[in-house]
Amino acid sequence: MQKAINKKSERTAAYLFVVPAVVLLAAFLIYPALQTIRYAFTDYNIMRPDRIKFSGINNFIELFQDKNFWIAVKNTLHFTVLVVPFQTALALALALLISSRRRGVSIFRAAYFSPQVTSMVVVAILWTVLYNSNPDSGLLNALLVKLGMEPCGFLNDPKTSMNSIIFMSAWQGAGYQMMIFLAGLQGIPKEQYEAASIDGAGKVKSFFYVTLPGLKNVIQYVIMITVIQAMKLFTQPYVMTKGGPQNSTRTLVYYVYEQGFQKRNFGYACAVAAVFFVIVISLSLGMKKIIKAD
Amino acid sequence: MKKKIAAVLLSAMLISGLCMGCGQVKERVNEAGESVITVWSPSDEPAIEQWWEEKIAEFNEAHKGSIHLQREAIVRADSYAYEDKVNAAITSNDLPDILFVDGPNVSVYAANEITLPLDDFFTQEDWDDFLDSSKNQNTYDGKIYAVGATESSVALYYNRDMIEEAGIRIPETKEEAWTWTEFYDAAAKLTKDGVVGTNIIMDKGEGLPYVLEQFWISNGTDFVSEDGSRADGYINSKEGVEAAEFLNRFIQDGYANIDPIQKEFHNERAATMLGGSWEVATLENDYPDLNWGVTYFPVADDGGIPTSPTGDWVASVTKNVQDMDAVKEVMNFLFSKENVTTYAKAISKPPTRISSYDVLTEYNEYPRSIFKEQLMETGHPRPRTPSYSVLSAGFSEAMLNIFTGVDAQTALNEAAAATDKDYNKYYSGE
Numbered sequence: 080m081q082k083a084i085n086k087k088s089e090r091t092a093a094y095l096f097v098v099p100a101v102v103l104l105a106a107f108l109i110y111p112a113l114q115t116i117r118y119a120f121t122d123y124n125i126m127r128p129d130r131i132k133f134s135g136i137n138n139f140i141e142l143f144q145d146k147n148f149w150i151a152v153k154n155t156l157h158f159t160v161l162v163v164p165f166q167t168a169l170a171l172a173l174a175l176l177i178s179s180r181r182r183g184v185s186i187f188r189a190a191y192f193s194p195q196v197t198s199m200v201v202v203a204i205l206w207t208v209l210y211n212s213n214p215d216s217g218l219l220n221a222l223l224v225k226l227g228m229e230p231c232g233f234l235n236d237p238k239t240s241m242n243s244i245i246f247m248s249a250w251q252g253a254g255y256q257m258m259i260f261l262a263g264l265q266g267i268p269k270e271q272y273e274a275a276s277i278d279g280a281g282k283v284k285s286f287f288y289v290t291l292p293g294l295k296n297v298i299q300y301v302i303m304i305t306v307i308q309a310m311k312l313f314t315q316p317y318v319m320t321k322g323g324p325q326n327s328t329r330t331l332v333y334y335v336y337e338q339g340f341q342k343r344n345f346g347y348a349c350a351v352a353a354v355f356f357v358i359v360i361s362l363s364l365g366m367k368k369i370i371k372a373d
Numbered sequence: 374m375k376k377k378i379a380a381v382l383l384s385a386m387l388i389s390g391l392c393m394g395c396g397q398v399k400e401r402v403n404e405a406g407e408s409v410i411t412v413w414s415p416s417d418e419p420a421i422e423q424w425w426e427e428k429i430a431e432f433n434e435a436h437k438g439s440i441h442l443q444r445e446a447i448v449r450a451d452s453y454a455y456e457d458k459v460n461a462a463i464t465s466n467d468l469p470d471i472l473f474v475d476g477p478n479v480s481v482y483a484a485n486e487i488t489l490p491l492d493d494f495f496t497q498e499d500w501d502d503f504l505d506s507s508k509n510q511n512t513y514d515g516k517i518y519a520v521g522a523t524e525s526s527v528a529l530y531y532n533r534d535m536i537e538e539a540g541i542r543i544p545e546t547k548e549e550a551w552t553w554t555e556f557y558d559a560a561a562k563l564t565k566d567g568v569v570g571t572n573i574i575m576d577k578g579e580g581l582p583y584v585l586e587q588f589w590i591s592n593g594t595d596f597v598s599e600d601g602s603r604a605d606g607y608i609n610s611k612e613g614v615e616a617a618e619f620l621n622r623f624i625q626d627g628y629a630n631i632d633p634i635q636k637e638f639h640n641e642r643a644a645t646m647l648g649g650s651w652e653v654a655t656l657e658n659d660y661p662d663l664n665w666g667v668t669y670f671p672v673a674d675d676g677g678i679p680t681s682p683t684g685d686w687v688a689s690v691t692k693n694v695q696d697m698d699a700v701k702e703v704m705n706f707l708f709s710k711e712n713v714t715t716y717a718k719a720i721s722k723p724p725t726r727i728s729s730y731d732v733l734t735e736y737n738e739y740p741r742s743i744f745k746e747q748l749m750e751t752g753h754p755r756p757r758t759p760s761y762s763v764l765s766a767g768f769s770e771a772m773l774n775i776f777t778g779v780d781a782q783t784a785l786n787e788a789a790a791a792t793d794k795d796y797n798k799y800y801s802g803e
Contacts, residue, residue, distance in 0.1 A: 124799050125460050126485035215567055215642070216634040235631055235777055321577045323770060324777035340457050342763045342795065345464075 123346035138350035151334040159309040166249035170256035195254035203318035237327035263297035407441040408696040414473035416446035468691040476684030477755035483513035484759030488689040490516040507725040510754035521687030523722035550669035560628040563644035570628035572643040588616035591673040601758030604792035609785035617781040650744040654721035683752035763795040
């Protein structure tokens with residue numbers, strides 16, 4: 080009898096503990112998400128919140144014919160497809176470099192992690208200066224010219240602007256994944272390396288046959304979060320390029336901001352956000368499936 | 374049991390915190406029974422911040438027991454950050470009583486009934502004292518929706534040493550202003566040894582339409598029709614495309630930088646600059662060794678229209694106002710003859726009140742006289758259209774695209790189409 084009462088009261092306590100999280104999630108995530116979907120079917124202009132009219136699927140019809148929307152989809156995928164492998168490989172390489180117990184390693188660990196501590200806005204402004212297309216003021220171009228090469232447009236050239244953002248994003252973000260990889264590396268038993276070396280495996284072989292398999296779960300996790308983060312790309316185009324030149328860095332989230340706040344087409348922006356939501360959800364579900372099937 | 378109590382307390386705390394956050398209403402009457410009037414304006418240089426502090430203290434002292442004035446300085450990190458904050462406040466019905474807005478946005482807010490007409494705020498005698506350029510900008514549909522203390526203008530600054538060395542003519546009167554061809558030739562001649570001929574504003578934001586619209590006007594067209602309802606056939610007209618192509622030649626030929634360094638002209642890396650009236654004070658105070666001069670805004674070839682930009686941030690009264698009498702009192706105080714004069718002096722911009730020029734006599738003398746003359750005789754405010762935000766963003770984007778290789782006609786067509794689409798969607802039926 081006493082046991083039953085205890086169980087019941089424990090259950091109540093459990094529910095009560097869950098309440099705060101659920102309330103917060105409902106207020107700041109679920110309710111806004113539902114509102115977004117509702118507004119996606121209206122002609123909501125941010126300047127006239129009292130004159131919202133239901134407009135059916137007009138926004139979605141417009142969206143699928145909107146050239147700029149498809150460019151934003153393409154740019155977002157371009158960024159994700161390139162930045163994820165690049166950043167993950169970079170992070171793994173850095174982790175391997177500093178996983179050894181040599182002296183002074185902690186300095187490098189701090190150095191590699193430091194871009195992550197700095198706000199993305201600050202990093203973006205700094206890189207805008209580095210990337211400046213004018214060799215008199217852009218450091219990278221000054222270097223190129225010194226080496227006898229032609230200056231590069233970087234952010235001002237639609238052919239290089241997105242790749243310039245990819246490079247600086249990976250540079251900024253890799254430190255965090257490096258930390259996760261470092262933790263993963265420490266979880267690989269030493270005995271496996273010893274066994275490998277007894278069997279005659281060199282550094283390269285033991286990387287492919289011991290380190291990589293040992294890190295499998297960590298790599299999956301890192302790729303998953305990097306993909307989702309990459310899809311949300313906003314700060315860099317907002318600070319560095321305003322989506323240009325020639326649409327080359329306009330991403331989906333930037334397009335939502337641009338339509339919703341700059342052009343005040345809130346209903347339309349909500350429709351873009353809803354489609355974005357569907358894309359991200361299916362991407363994560365798809366990745367989960369692939370990982371499971373593995 | 375302890376666990377349960379802890380859980381109850383925790384949830385109660387969170388939920389009550391949440392409710393408080395949502396339910397917070399702007400304080401309208403404070404503990405002393407004073408009507409609270411809130412002003413939002415962009416945070417500014419120390420001299421202006423100090424002006425606000427002094428004036429608010431002065432006003433509150435004089436109205437003890439009845440009105441309490443307070444100001445929230447909002448950071449205007451880049452050209453659109455302030456608008457983002459206002460947009461959010463519109464959605465949550467949380468606007469201040471008095472809202473400072475950038476000139477061209479006056480019509481945007483007025484058309485959407487976010488701000489109220491101010492015609493009866495001042496006496497006719499007072500209104501007559503304000504410059505026409507300022508009143509024009511602040512008028513929408515025949516009513517005045519905002520009032521400002523300062524104006525702005527843009528003219529052509531030049532490095533006197535470089536221009537004299539190159540033997541280029543300096544215009545002395547408005548009639549002698551450089552034509553576009555002269556401007557271009559001068560830039561070509563002055564570009565050498567790491568110095569570019571001119572500096573075109575490149576802020577990727579509001580600065581572009583503010584300065585560059587004049588090239589459209591001077592060439593006989595504009596961004597939109599007179600009533601603001603149409604952009605197609607104006608911004609992308611033959612004359613408009615000509616203007617864009619003219620500007621693009623500076624970039625393509627290397628006479629202006631698409632990525633200028635900070636203060637390019639001030640640091641003697643650009644020989645000329647289309648710069649604002651506020652630069653006079655910067656150059657005088659911070660660059661005393663630079664030998665510079667300023668002349669009139671260039672005019673299109675073959676009898677182009679003499680023109681120059683005008684417009685500045687202005688104060689409007691929002692629909693969320695409660696104590697209208699108190700707001701009127703505040704507005705009359707902020708824009709009194711004396712305060713317009715002191716504000717203009719602090720911010721180093723030309724005042725909007727004609728009578729202020731009797732006190733600020735520096736505007737009768739070169740170089741400031743150039744700006745005063747332009748304001749009174751050739752000033753054109755930015756287009757008055759409720760679709761201004763779309764137009765402004767579309768134009769900045771189009772120019773950047775043109776500068777990086779897109780055909781001018783194509784780029785401007787796109788800006789025109791976006792603007793007209795917005796107008797037809799929200800405003801044409803009214």
